Amino acid sequence: MNTLIIFASKHGTTEKCASILSKKLTGKVDLHNLKAGAAPDLTKYDKVIIGGSIYAGRIQKEVSTFCSQNLSLLKDKKLGLFICCMFPNNAETQLNGAFPQELLNSTAAKENFGGEMKFSDMNFGEKFLTKMVSKVIAKNNPEIPQLDMKKDTSMIINENIDKFAQLMNKD
């Protein structure tokens, strides 16, 4: 069984999660970053996993374009969908908004793998947007702790990666 994990990643978290996942899957696994160029030939793969990160509530454009351009091919695969995002209370809504309904309906596994905030790697605009987004999130979810923008933070959810891998490994 051949698996392709296809993803887009801005600061490297989705890439890291895709790599962790690849080591938990059975069979041959190829990884492809959509930011590095066009996707490989999908007909060579039995299983396809698509992942991306959420910025201001939306998945990266490369991921949505890839999904809409390959809908019919993707529907015939064993399919897995994941997002990386920082705010778990919004994860389900963000995941359901990130992928076309036709794909969400035919997926074997869908999950939020959590996220990381690499403030040290962000430009001024990203830091500003992060501040705005976290203010809105904090207002609607008072139980979520405020982000300390002086410290890089990792909140990758390894249990969700494990659960996802188990579902994708089932025959």
Ligand SMILES: Cc1cc2nc3c(=O)[nH]c(=O)nc-3n(C[C@H](O)[C@H](O)[C@H](O)COP(=O)(O)O)c2cc1C
């Ligand atoms: C400018 C900015 C906006 C973000 N907006 C959201 C958001 O709306 N919802 C969310 O859950 N996470 C949000 N995040 C968190 C990212 O999804 C998280 O940092 C993720 O790990 C990034 O993955 P990547 O490095 O693969 O791109 C935001 C991060 C930044 C820097």
